[in-house]
Amino acid sequence: MExxxxxxxxxxxxxxxxxxxxxxxxxxxxxxxxxxENGLKDAGYEYxxxxxxxxxxxxxxxxxxxxxxxxxxxxxxxxxxYVHSKGLKFGIYSCxxxxxxxxxxxxxxxxxxxxxxxxxxxxxxxxxxxxxxxxHIPGEILYKRMSTALRNCGRPIMFSACNWGNDDIYKWIxxxxxxxxxxxxxxxxxxxxIKRLALSQMGNECYGGCFCHNDxxx
Numbered sequence: 757m758e759x760x761x762x763x764x765x766x767x768x769x770x771x772x773x774x775x776x777x778x779x780x781x782x783x784x785x786x787x788x789x790x791x792x793e794n795g796l797k798d799a800g801y802e803y804x805x806x807x808x809x810x811x812x813x814x815x816x817x818x819x820x821x822x823x824x825x826x827x828x829x830x831x832x833x834x835x836x837x838y839v840h841s842k843g844l845k846f847g848i849y850s851c852x853x854x855x856x857x858x859x860x861x862x863x864x865x866x867x868x869x870x871x872x873x874x875x876x877x878x879x880x881x882x883x884x885x886x887x888x889x890x891x892h893i894p895g896e897i898l899y900k901r902m903s904t905a906l907r908n909c910g911r912p913i914m915f916s917a918c919n920w921g922n923d924d925i926y927k928w929i930x931x932x933x934x935x936x937x938x939x940x941x942x943x944x945x946x947x948x949x950i951k952r953l954a955l956s957q958m959g960n961e962c963y964g965g966c967f968c969h970n971d972x973x974x
Contacts, residue, residue, distance in 0.1 A: 762935030768803025805847030847881030853888030871905035903933030
């Protein structure tokens with residue numbers, strides 16, 4: 757199945773635009789329930805993705821990411837297990853930099869450790885953002901590093917490279933191993949934003965395709 761991962765664009769839901777940092781275990785379980793109750797799973801939607809602010813502000817003494825004990829008192833794995841019990845897939849968020857966009861620990865220099873953690877938790881999808889990246893390291897290297905870590909973690913994980921279209925991404929993203937890539941800035945909940953981002957992709961149609969899809973934001 758890993759060879760087929762990313763053949764078609766992933767379909768699902770991400771917590772950020774509606775809930776930002778106000779996420780917790782119950783909310784994510786309710787989102788999974790809503791997939792079933794509203795027919796989204798039957799329509800092909802399968803990924804339930806937690807965005808930023810799910811972790812504590814510091815790693816533990818082993819250097820591992822730690823779920824926020826107030827938001828996810830039972831940890832992340834039971835949430836992933838619940839999502840899987842509904843026949844859905846579970847996604848999580850990290851960042852190529854030293855910190856996430858909201859100031860939580862990023863995966864820079866912890867790529868392999870974090871990939872193993874995500875695999876242990878049952879993660880099926882990783883959104884990998886671009887905040888606080890070291891200025892002297894190109895995005896190409898950072899995304900290839902995490903892609904390599906994911907390929908060696910023992911679990912198929914959809915890899916979403918969210919670098920907002922920077923660093924000439926079209927020239928290297930397919931070779932990086934990402935299954936989809938953000939090619940724009942953030943979308944807003946209005947028609948003008950949707951139209952602007954859609955029109956910005958005219959002429960870029962050739963860069964997306966099977967196993968590496970152009971993502972103009974959720």
